[in-house]
Amino acid sequence: MSVALARRLAGQGIRDPRVLEAIARLDRGRFVPEAHRAEADLDQPLPIGFGQTISQPFVVAFMTERLELSGDERVLEIGTGSGYQTAVLAALARHVFSVEIVAPLAERAREVLLGELALPNVSLRTGDGALGWPDAAPFDRIVVTAATPRIPDALIAQLAPGGLLILPLGEPHGDQALRVIRRERTGALGSEDVLPVRFVPLTHGVAPKDGAP
Numbered sequence: 701m702s703v704a705l706a707r708r709l710a711g712q713g714i715r716d717p718r719v720l721e722a723i724a725r726l727d728r729g730r731f732v733p734e735a736h737r738a739e740a741d742l743d744q745p746l747p748i749g750f751g752q753t754i755s756q757p758f759v760v761a762f763m764t765e766r767l768e769l770s771g772d773e774r775v776l777e778i779g780t781g782s783g784y785q786t787a788v789l790a791a792l793a794r795h796v797f798s799v800e801i802v803a804p805l806a807e808r809a810r811e812v813l814l815g816e817l818a819l820p821n822v823s824l825r826t827g828d829g830a831l832g833w834p835d836a837a838p839f840d841r842i843v844v845t846a847a848t849p850r851i852p853d854a855l856i857a858q859l860a861p862g863g864l865l866i867l868p869l870g871e872p873h874g875d876q877a878l879r880v881i882r883r884e885r886t887g888a889l890g891s892e893d894v895l896p897v898r899f900v901p902l903t904h905g906v907a908p909k910d911g912a913p
Contacts, residue, residue, distance in 0.1 A: 702728055705741045705757055712743075714761045718769070722791035723761055728754075730812055731782035750802045752900055754782040755845060761788075762895060763866050766880055767841045769793050776836075776858065778829035778867075779845035779902070783809030786822060789843070795821045797836050799829040801903050830904050832858045839863060846902035847876050861885045869893075872901030 706724035729740035745753040769792040780800035800806035806826040830852040837858035844867035870876030877893040
C-alpha cells in the first residue's frame with residue numbers, strides 16, 4: 701500500500717480520486733529491484749536495469765489522469781518496463797495491452813502483473829512498441845513511456861476516433877514535453893503540450909543487452 705505517496709501526489713495537484721486510489725492501493729516496491737525497495741515510495745524515478753527506469757510517481761499519475769479514463773477503455777501501453785504504470789492503468793480501464801522490447805524486463809513484469817497480482821485485464825507482448833499491437837487495434841487510449849522525436853505512424857493509425865494518445869515528445873537527451881493528442885470523431889487530430897519531462901529514449905528494433913540489474 702502507498703497511501704502516503706497518494707497523499708503527496710494529491711498535494712502536488714493530482715485531482716482524480718480514482719487515480720489517487722489506484723496509486724494508494726498499489727505497492728510500488730513490487731516493481732523495483734530489491735536494492736531500491738527502500739526508495740519505492742519516494743517521488744522519483746528509479747533504475748530497473750538495461751538503461752531503463754520506473755517513472756516518477758507524479759508523472760505516472762499525471763499521465764494517467766490526462767488519459768481521462770472512465771473504466772471502459774481499451775488502452776495500449778508502449779514500454780511495459782517495470783509494469784507499475786501498467787498496473788495503475790489496469791485499475792482504471794477495461795483492458796490494458798502492453799508492449800516491452802527488453803525481454804528480461806517483459807518477463808519480470810509478466811511475473812508481477814500476471815503471476816503475483818493475477819490481473820485479469822492485462823495482455824503483454826515482447827516486441828517493438830513503435831509498431832503498436834495491430835491485431836488488437838484500435839485503442840481508445842495509447843500511452844508511451846519513453847521519449848521519441850516523432851510520433852510513430854503505427855500508433856496514430858491504431859488510435860480510435862475519440863481516442864487520446866499521450867507521449868513524451870522530443871530528443872532523448874534534449875528538451876521533451878508530454879504531448880496529448882486527441883483524435884476527433886471526424887478523424888481530425890488535435891494536440892497540446894502539457895508538461896516538460898525527461899524520459900529515457902524509445903528503443904526500436906533491437907533491445908538493449910547491457911546493464912542488467
